[in-house]
Amino acid sequence: MQPQPADNAARSVIDIAKLSLTFETGDGPVHALSDIDLNIGAGEFVSFIGPSGCGKTTLLRVIADLEAPTGGTISVNGMSPHEARLARAYGYVFQAAALYPWRTIAENIALPLEIMGHSREEQAERVRRNMELVDLDGFERKYPWQLSGGMQQRASIARALSFDPDLLLMDEPFGALDEIVRDHLNEQLLKLWAKTDKTVVFVTHSIPEAVFLSTRIVVLCPRPGRIYDIIDNPLPRDRGLDIRETAEFLKVAHRVREGLRAGHSYDD
Amino acid sequence: MQPQPADNAARSVIDIAKLSLTFETGDGPVHALSDIDLNIGAGEFVSFIGPSGCGKTTLLRVIADLEAPTGGTISVNGMSPHEARLARAYGYVFQAAALYPWRTIAENIALPLEIMGHSREEQAERVRRNMELVDLDGFERKYPWQLSGGMQQRASIARALSFDPDLLLMDEPFGALDEIVRDHLNEQLLKLWAKTDKTVVFVTHSIPEAVFLSTRIVVLCPRPGRIYDIIDNPLPRDRGLDIRETAEFLKVAHRVREGLRAGHSYDD
Amino acid sequence: ADDVTLQLKWVTQGQFAGYYVAADKGFYEEEGLNVTIKPGGPDVAPVQVLAGGAADVMVDWMPSALAAREKGVPVVNIAQPFARSGLNMVCRKETGIEKPEDFKGKTLGTWFFGNEYPLYSWLAKLGLPRDGSAEGVTIQKIGFNVDPLLQKQADCITAMTYNEYWQIIDAGIPESELVVFNYTDEGVATLEDGLYVLEDKLKDPAFVDQMVRFVRASMKGWEYARENPDEAADIVLENDATGAQTEKHQRRMVREINKLTEGTDGTLNMVDYEQTVKTLLSGGSTPVITKVPEGATSTAVTDKL
Amino acid sequence: MAAALLGTVSAYPAAASHGFWAYVLVAWAMAWLSVEELSGLTPQSPLGQRLVALAIPLAFGVWLLILWQLAVVGFGVPRVLLPAPSEIWLRLLSSPQILWEDFRQTFLKAVLIGYALGCGSGFLVAILVDRVPFLRRGLLPIGNLVSALPIIGVAPIMVMWFGFDWPSKAAVVVIMTFFPMLVNTVTGLAAADRIQHDLMHTYAANYLQTLLKMRLPMAMPFIFNALKINSTLALIGAIVAEFFGTPIVGMGFRISTEVGRMNVDMVWASIAVAALAGSLFYGLVTLIERVVTFWHPSVRG
Amino acid sequence: MTEAGTFQTPSRSPFAGLMSGTAGPVIVVVAAIIAIWYLAAVLLNTPFQRDIYQRGGIENPPLAQLVADTLSQPRPVLPAPHQVAEEIWKTTAEKSITSKRSLVYHSGVTLSSTLLGFIIGTGLGIALAIGVVHSRVLDKSLMPWIISSQTIPILAIAPMIIVVLNAIGITGLLPKAMISTYLSFFPVTVGMVKGLRAPEAIQLDLMKTYSSSTAQTLWKLRLPSAMPYLFASMKVGVAASLVGAIVGELPTGAVAGLGARLLAGSYYGQTVQIWSALIVAAVLAAGLVSLIGLTERVVLQRMGMAR
Numbered sequence A, B: 001m002q003p004q005p006a007d008n009a010a011r012s013v014i015d016i017a018k019l020s021l022t023f024e025t026g027d028g029p030v031h032a033l034s035d036i037d038l039n040i041g042a043g044e045f046v047s048f049i050g051p052s053g054c055g056k057t058t059l060l061r062v063i064a065d066l067e068a069p070t071g072g073t074i075s076v077n078g079m080s081p082h083e084a085r086l087a088r089a090y091g092y093v094f095q096a097a098a099l100y101p102w103r104t105i106a107e108n109i110a111l112p113l114e115i116m117g118h119s120r121e122e123q124a125e126r127v128r129r130n131m132e133l134v135d136l137d138g139f140e141r142k143y144p145w146q147l148s149g150g151m152q153q154r155a156s157i158a159r160a161l162s163f164d165p166d167l168l169l170m171d172e173p174f175g176a177l178d179e180i181v182r183d184h185l186n187e188q189l190l191k192l193w194a195k196t197d198k199t200v201v202f203v204t205h206s207i208p209e210a211v212f213l214s215t216r217i218v219v220l221c222p223r224p225g226r227i228y229d230i231i232d233n234p235l236p237r238d239r240g241l242d243i244r245e246t247a248e249f250l251k252v253a254h255r256v257r258e259g260l261r262a263g264h265s266y267d268d
Numbered sequence C: 001a002d003d004v005t006l007q008l009k010w011v012t013q014g015q016f017a018g019y020y021v022a023a024d025k026g027f028y029e030e031e032g033l034n035v036t037i038k039p040g041g042p043d044v045a046p047v048q049v050l051a052g053g054a055a056d057v058m059v060d061w062m063p064s065a066l067a068a069r070e071k072g073v074p075v076v077n078i079a080q081p082f083a084r085s086g087l088n089m090v091c092r093k094e095t096g097i098e099k100p101e102d103f104k105g106k107t108l109g110t111w112f113f114g115n116e117y118p119l120y121s122w123l124a125k126l127g128l129p130r131d132g133s134a135e136g137v138t139i140q141k142i143g144f145n146v147d148p149l150l151q152k153q154a155d156c157i158t159a160m161t162y163n164e165y166w167q168i169i170d171a172g173i174p175e176s177e178l179v180v181f182n183y184t185d186e187g188v189a190t191l192e193d194g195l196y197v198l199e200d201k202l203k204d205p206a207f208v209d210q211m212v213r214f215v216r217a218s219m220k221g222w223e224y225a226r227e228n229p230d231e232a233a234d235i236v237l238e239n240d241a242t243g244a245q246t247e248k249h250q251r252r253m254v255r256e257i258n259k260l261t262e263g264t265d266g267t268l269n270m271v272d273y274e275q276t277v278k279t280l281l282s283g284g285s286t287p288v289i290t291k292v293p294e295g296a297t298s299t300a301v302t303d304k305l
Numbered sequence D: 001m002a003a004a005l006l007g008t009v010s011a012y013p014a015a016a017s018h019g020f021w022a023y024v025l026v027a028w029a030m031a032w033l034s035v036e037e038l039s040g041l042t043p044q045s046p047l048g049q050r051l052v053a054l055a056i057p058l059a060f061g062v063w064l065l066i067l068w069q070l071a072v073v074g075f076g077v078p079r080v081l082l083p084a085p086s087e088i089w090l091r092l093l094s095s096p097q098i099l100w101e102d103f104r105q106t107f108l109k110a111v112l113i114g115y116a117l118g119c120g121s122g123f124l125v126a127i128l129v130d131r132v133p134f135l136r137r138g139l140l141p142i143g144n145l146v147s148a149l150p151i152i153g154v155a156p157i158m159v160m161w162f163g164f165d166w167p168s169k170a171a172v173v174v175i176m177t178f179f180p181m182l183v184n185t186v187t188g189l190a191a192a193d194r195i196q197h198d199l200m201h202t203y204a205a206n207y208l209q210t211l212l213k214m215r216l217p218m219a220m221p222f223i224f225n226a227l228k229i230n231s232t233l234a235l236i237g238a239i240v241a242e243f244f245g246t247p248i249v250g251m252g253f254r255i256s257t258e259v260g261r262m263n264v265d266m267v268w269a270s271i272a273v274a275a276l277a278g279s280l281f282y283g284l285v286t287l288i289e290r291v292v293t294f295w296h297p298s299v300r301g
Numbered sequence E: 001m002t003e004a005g006t007f008q009t010p011s012r013s014p015f016a017g018l019m020s021g022t023a024g025p026v027i028v029v030v031a032a033i034i035a036i037w038y039l040a041a042v043l044l045n046t047p048f049q050r051d052i053y054q055r056g057g058i059e060n061p062p063l064a065q066l067v068a069d070t071l072s073q074p075r076p077v078l079p080a081p082h083q084v085a086e087e088i089w090k091t092t093a094e095k096s097i098t099s100k101r102s103l104v105y106h107s108g109v110t111l112s113s114t115l116l117g118f119i120i121g122t123g124l125g126i127a128l129a130i131g132v133v134h135s136r137v138l139d140k141s142l143m144p145w146i147i148s149s150q151t152i153p154i155l156a157i158a159p160m161i162i163v164v165l166n167a168i169g170i171t172g173l174l175p176k177a178m179i180s181t182y183l184s185f186f187p188v189t190v191g192m193v194k195g196l197r198a199p200e201a202i203q204l205d206l207m208k209t210y211s212s213s214t215a216q217t218l219w220k221l222r223l224p225s226a227m228p229y230l231f232a233s234m235k236v237g238v239a240a241s242l243v244g245a246i247v248g249e250l251p252t253g254a255v256a257g258l259g260a261r262l263l264a265g266s267y268y269g270q271t272v273q274i275w276s277a278l279i280v281a282a283v284l285a286a287g288l289v290s291l292i293g294l295t296e297r298v299v300l301q302r303m304g305m306a307r
């Protein structure tokens, strides 16, 4: 597999070349990422999929400047990830909800808005809009520990969306949601993406989700974490949930599943 | 819907009648559960499915004596949940991993064994066996914060299995896992269940998972949380992954999806 | 009026009645002085206060003043209102101590902070080491009260005639059960409460003049206290900000103090001074001062009284 | 630079001009920069890191001492108020015997024993208070009361009860260290969150197991907080207690008597020993803390 | 099938209401302490009383008399609770609060420098902790010296501080308060450094993704998560502050305040007076600590952190 520029000649948002990352632990080094080459263009929706522990989160964290690579180069919006972070280039949804327990749900969602200095009314308006989007209206004044796991995760999604970043980095945002909400949010996300032309980098462990959402799917495999396959998704940008029954969809899903299976050592 | 005893005339493990639970919050009462009637027989595999926030976790916590109902009755193994807990009647997998940061993964898995007074060798042996089961061998001496989200969740599953309880209460145990691992663990769990005749109460938000694993599926709906449907699964106890392509499977899945959709208010 | 700050050696009590009387009766005012009296305490080293410039004149015992002088703080005695020493060593009779030689093998409690010097000189004279051996004595630093004697933690303790001695009596131990050694009788007396200033300040005639007026008024205060001991004690009580002193004790204290200030106009008796220096120089292995001090006294003030 | 400054000062004592102080200011800025430089260093080897971690406070301290020396000499501060570091140093060198005996009396006896007893009892009472809700509500307020007893009030009483020697000082230390330990342990024992409790609950873990396997580890950061605060409190307590009656040995005794004798250099030599001993003690506790609470974010990150 | 009633509340005894609050247990514990105190008073005061009997030629006095006498000595080793209570009553309720013999007056004096010192100390402690957490230079160079500063016996330098401050014209409340500050800033610094570093990595990462300024991270994340640590340290700090104020009252010439009272009692061997000053000081401290506890409850409640 070699790095592929996006099909459309759009401006490149993320450029990764020969990237590697090794954690030093008390127990010897862990090679979390090795020799990653990847370009992501503006407006793309790229999913990372791969076995648990293969480095998806780590790669996303490198893009977000939360982890420093030990080798290779990476640029975000033509800048170093550090500069990009300072320029507030992206919104990040963590694998865990990471809500602050001393803030109500509404206050948690308003957090980035406060930090970025939006006016009070603006904050209130955006919080309202995004809470509705993730179907949490009515829970504004509850504290995180009074919410179910799925509700917490939705709150954290609303928080990342609230300040409307051009680049969305999402780490298994829908992991704790049931199929229906998930479908609903998948559609919402797709709509949002189509409407606003955001670039999305999305970690998931659901094959249908990856295929349904993405323009490209990056399959990673573990020990050391590296790219096993990059699959261009030929489905039209404008898709409904029913596309999942088409042969085209199943074909892509099959290829993803093959790639995923290769990363595992189960003999089933 | 009325309470249904298990098909086989087996001993009843969980009996719930007219159960309700209301949380008092600073912001008014939340009716998490209302009027729940449910019997679960020995050796059953029952899944709870339902929209996020409908009370699945709460119901599981009531069974585990982690939450006291505000109305109705419940018995576990013919005892009150409290006595059942003291008799260590069940193993519980939490929605969050809840590993202790000062213990290595192996030590975390050994925790219940220590508490229940198993010998050192026994502990070591069971830790080894269960870490292998969830595919974590090699990470014995890592600390929780050095593991990916999915790996943490697998560790917490191994921890619950380690002391071999007759009743397993699992709250979205496979939520953070990719499809392949999930399939693998689904099969392992099913094998374990078939072999050991455990009773399993399983919360999930994946319809195929619920249908694949369960003998019965309980569909909950929210506000207030109540039982919408209880579906007997006619699939044979002995199933392979390929059963998911059968018409029977899809029929059950369809019924579950219908129930699930009814609990949501999306107009799609 | 000229501002003068006086630093006392100890807390407000009858021991300093003369100064409080002078202030209260307006004697200082009459001399055109505005005097602030700063009480001392267990950890106030008046010498430090003087050196730091927070006081103009201090009440101190001669041993610690001379020691400070040798350490490089040039304090000078300008007047000596206390003509006699009030220092005693008080023992319980049951310990079998009848004469100073019986101290051998016993435990003696003393104050430190410069107040241990007279005792050290005495012990040196008696030839008793302070190492706690059977041939010597065990020295303990005692707090500010007589409990160690009452609790039998020490066989003897230092006590002032005007204060601690009466506390022992008040505690219910009759005189008949005590053996009292007077430092003056034992020939190891040192001069107590004197007035000291920094040497170079005396070069300033205006300051000398202030001090003349100050000492004159103070001595007048002492005289008044001798004539009206009860009133003097009341004045002290009034000035005691802690409100902890009792009338009975203070009245008795002023009477005892009066015995020490009797018959002096404040001029330092050089014979007593020589005796003090001699005692301090004979402090055994660690003499208080190592050489005869020079210029430690001045008559610049008392000459003009 | 420092040498030049010191040279200037000894050449012209008490003749500090504006220029001189400007000079001192420059020296201060340089000190800051050099420390900045040092803390920027991140050597690879653990030994190197250890050395840098030691060198920085030392460098800082040396500059503090130089400044102190300059200030004392430059302002012509009376020796009986504040001696110069050089004098203190000379005194340290000339009286190791006395200082060692004081150290043994005060630190090795009163402080260590009092610290162990005080922290130990604070810990045990915290466990008790935590276990018995009745005591938590009844004893905790009283515990606050007892431990807030001011040492200078307690010290004479302890002398009265336990005699002149170190036991009375240890008793004062016990009283002083008890409260911080109690408060912190009680807070720490409540630090575990709900899901961690639930986990132990599902195992029907008994009280002792929950305590040993979850609540105590969770409480460790708080307990070490108390151990650290107490390590310095204990020393202060023992020294101050010696102001109120003691055999004629001990750091507190030395400090209080030598002030009266105007041997202020000796006072500061004792203080220096106390500071060094206290800092090392604190450092030791910190080291143990890092080992025990390696998992806490404040240590991990 | 068992009833949900197995989640029963504990049976209601007539005392249940009394014992479940704070008042009941405190009263019981206090009663126990007073009982032990009386016993100790008898035991500790007996030797001296026996000496008195011996002197008076009284042999084998009845036990009742011995007990009565040991509990009414004028200067006992350990005064009996009622003696202390009587003294406290006399020096609080029966004296006008402006009188120098009123313990209320002396408490006021001590309290004012305690509070001033505590406020400055807490402020300083928090400021230092913030500096240490944010600056490597401060962390590495200052922290060890902050620690060393606490190993300096304050009583030894207190007189010098006060002399120096007096010499440069600072008198009155401030010098005493500075000793309180000196003692109280340290627990706050240590606790806050720990607290400010307590946020989980993921919580800090979240702030990083917003490229939030240091001040924002401090204000919105570090400070809130440091709150439990802050209050625990403030409780220790306020007690230390009171000790500091009392210690500071000695070298200021022991003019007024509980410390002066304690010392004066000590000079004249008036144990009853020492103990009443001690008790008042302790009550004061307990009051301050519980005031902070109350603030803690309110603040944490409003922050949604008290469950």
Ligand SMILES: Nc1ncnc2c1ncn2[C@@H]1O[C@H](COP(=O)(O)OP(=O)(O)OP(=O)(O)O)[C@@H](O)[C@H]1O
Pocket: A023, A024, A025, A030, A031, A032, A050, A051, A052, A053, A054, A055, A056, A057, A058, A059, A095, A205, A225, B145, B146, B147, B148, B149, B150, B151, B176
């Ligand atoms: N802070 C760390 N220290 C040491 N090792 C780490 C650390 N963080 C992650 N790792 C290791 O790096 C590897 C990749 O982890 P990562 O979290 O990126 O996996 P992932 O693909 O996101 O998995 P999952 O799907 O389970 O979330 C894992 O083996 C993990 O143990």
Ligand SMILES: Nc1ncnc2c1ncn2[C@@H]1O[C@H](COP(=O)(O)OP(=O)(O)OP(=O)(O)O)[C@@H](O)[C@H]1O
Pocket: A145, A146, A147, A148, A149, A150, A151, A176, A178, B023, B024, B025, B030, B031, B032, B050, B051, B052, B053, B054, B055, B056, B057, B058, B059, B095, B205, B225
């Ligand atoms: N401790 C609590 N205090 C107040 N309300 C609570 C508490 N715990 C849960 N709830 C409320 O109870 C309802 C049910 O929560 P529960 O956690 O059982 O949902 P769930 O079905 O498990 O959802 P999910 O799939 O998202 O985990 C929710 O509305 C939630 O807000």
Ligand SMILES: Cc1ncc(C[n+]2csc(CCO)c2C)c(N)n1
Pocket: C009, C010, C015, C041, C042, C043, C111, C112, C113, C115, C143, C144, C160, C163, C164
């Ligand atoms: C720390 C200390 N201890 C004892 C004394 C001795 N002293 C000198 S005068 C005096 C009052 C006598 O009633 C006392 C007790 C002191 N000055 N400082």
Ligand SMILES: [Mg+2]
Pocket: A056, A057, A058, A095, A171, B148, B149, B150
């Ligand atoms: Mg991950």
Ligand SMILES: [Mg+2]
Pocket: A148, A149, A150, B056, B057, B058, B095, B171
């Ligand atoms: Mg849930």
